[in-house]
Amino acid sequence: MPTVRPQALLFDLDDTLWPIAPVIAQAELVLHAWLAEHAPAVARQFSIADLRARRMALLARRPELIVDLAHLRRVGLEEAFALAGADARHIDEAIRIFLVARNAVTPYDDVLPALGRLRARWRLGTITNGNADLEKIGLAHHFDASLAAPQFGRAKPDPSIFLAGCAALGVAPGAAVYVGDDLKLDVIGAQQAGLRAVWLNRHGGNDHEELGVAPDAICATLAELETWLHQLGTE
Structure with missing residues (x-):
């Protein structure tokens, strides 16, 4: 045929x-530096590696989140902010900061x-x-x-x-x-x-x-x- x-x-x-790996690594550095300034309790309690491990654990619990990785990151930050007692109003800007760096390919x-x-x-x-x-x-x-x-x-x-x-x-x-x-x-x-x-x-x-x-x-x-x-x- x-x-x-x-x-x-x-x-x-x-x-x-x-x-993409170096881009994500840099975006996470940018995000964590931003957290250190605007949500210091989160940055003190959770390192970049901590936040990454928590996201992977979250994905294991809620595999449906794989369809939207930005939302997965948001839910992970929501949990981290809650545990650190930080103001959740900063999360929208944190995601925006991350996505700007994530698109610097x-x-x-x-x-x-x-x-x-x-x-x-x-x-x-x-x-x-x-x-x-x-x-x-x-x-x-x-x-x-x-x-x-x-x-x-x-x-x-x-x-x-x-x-x-x-x-x-x-x-x-x-x-x-x-x-x-x-x-x-x-x-x-x-x-x-x-x-x-x-x-x-x-x-x-x-x-x-x-x-x-x-x-x-x-x-x-x-x-x-x-x-x-x-x-x-x-x-």
Whole structure:
């Protein structure tokens, strides 16, 4: 059976278009410094590591919070503020401070050149479980549609968010390719929804073999993705 040529590409964001771990680490430093000034009782009682551990414990108790990581952070702060006897009116500003720093991302070097070339040939979209703001980051104009789990109400690997992304771009799942770094959330999730899935494996390794996952393609860079797409279009 001939392969359907792609009509649209959908991208994950964090760790696909930019590295996220250093950004979150810096955002948590910024937040904790802000807490030390505006909610010192919280900062004294809970270190960054303490707050992180409490969030993970909270998520274990309330797994439904995974759909909105900013809300998870808010609920964690609400608990910390209550335990420290701090004024909860500061929480809104604390979340705002964190999100500003969280959106101070630096795209990988290959991203901006590749998006310009890809947009000339395909409709582009994004699907993320995170709370990156493409408008604030300055990349929104590259994409025709963007879905985020907190607003959509379901998170990857739920097939519904992939299907909604395809619908937003006006293509059938079989005519869409999803590109992401996470084998479970991105590759398995997209394939189960009927999309082709490219594992963007920027750091090497054979995790897909260990997990028994078979991406439609494995690329280390977006330039390699372009090469694969070109080959797919000429088959």
